[in-house]
């Protein structure tokens with residue numbers, strides 16, 4: 052054997068151990084993917100919690116998910132099962148339609164209105180405290196960008212949560228209508244930000260939006276990471 056060359060046996064062992072680590076990481080994700088299906092399938096909060104703890108109930112479990120929820124320790128000793136589980140997971144996550152893709156874009160879009168409109172509230176507060184700083188244009192920029200983000204997040208959200216007016220999940224219902232209202236109010240805020248004259252109405256609307264967005268982000272987190280995700284209860 053030449054110096055510096057890794058023997059074939061050792062190389063395959065290293066590759067196998069990395070592969071097992073990859074599988075363990077992939078298997079830590081199904082809660083998120085299953086929750087996503089649960090929101091689309093109009094499951095209640097209690098059913099969703101049950102699914103996250105014990106796997107999908109048979110009524111909503113798709114055939115391709117069978118075997119995926121095995122504990123990482125079990126797959127570590129059976130790389131073939133792990134390989135099949137990874138393939139099944141990749142197949143299960145494949146985009147099925149344009150609507151499916153739009154729904155998956157919701158988490159990306161959601162962070163824009165939260166960041167931009169909260170920054171708009173901070174900028175407006177500074178403008179109130181220090182008018183000489185001349186932050187009017189900054190506020191206009193942040194509010195209009197935030198409104199655009201809120202409108203896209205809301206549309207993608209409807210694709211993510213399903214097109215219906217009533218939800219069995221209380222969290223999803225609150226999130227759906229709060230989010231839709233945020234998008235509408237943010238558009239009104241943009242009009243107010245560009246309107247000359249008193250800033251009273253704009254300040255009130257931006258303050259309401261800031262509170263609504265914190266609640267919205269919290270409920271989004273509850274749906275993705277599970278009940279009591281901040282550990283406050």
Ligand code: HEM
Nearest residue numbers: 087090158161201204205208209211212227230231271272
């Ligand atoms: C301004 C509007 C909205 C904001 C800022 C927002 C924010 C969020 C956030 C932060 C999350 C968690 C994402 C993550 O951490 O991965 C989330 C998840 C979610 N949102 Fe929204 N949302 C909005 C509107 C909506 C609307 C109108 C719906 C319609 C039902 C909706 C449905 C959902 C669903 C179903 C999830 C869970 C994702 C999943 O199951 O894959 N959202 N949202």
